[in-house]
Amino acid sequence: QQQVKQSPQSLIVQKGGISIINCAYENTAFDYFPWYQQFPGKGPALLIAIRPDVSEKKEGRFTISFNKSAKQFSLHIMDSQPGDSATYFCAAKEVPTNINQFYFGTGTSLTVIP
């Protein structure tokens, strides 16, 4: 059973546009929600993360929106650039914090067209 459901599977955006990727979860014990960026042949790299006590977190062009009641969170990439073309994974982790068993979504392949 997929603990974190991610959509869409693939996304094509024009340069300068906004990319939006959505994730949903059921386990209310999840307390940490990171987004990872992965380029071909590389391991996932932490992009931005959020905890349930805030509804939004912004770092540069990347924003996470978090809706605790709906058990959904999303990644917004503003002013998308060709260099952002990669696969993006949402993930979730539950307490206790010393156990790093992350549950990943199935990934979104983002292509930014110049």
Next chain:
Amino acid sequence: DAGVTQSPTHLIKTRGQQVTLRCSPKSGHDTVSWYQQALGQGPQFIFQYYEEEERQRGNFPDRFSGHQYPNYSSELNVNALLLGDSALYLCASSEKGRKGEQFFGPGTRLTVL
């Protein structure tokens, strides 16, 4: 800082063989987790090592085993390889007490023929 390093980069084995993958965590990190990433899928948690002991295991059979050394480096061993074990194996390290943040290595691509 070299970050998380893994070896080898690529590996080809045949069914029934055994394989050992290696990971060196990021400097200052003492916890190592292993993940299996099948093609087109998200990483799946295999297990986590801390203080040289397996602390948590995901839904993987006993054919998957590991070890952590006093210098925090770790090995993943897979016995009796199956075709379905073909995947990218990722090592992630973290610092105990740093809530949730973990850093991934580049992975080892295992192909089972």
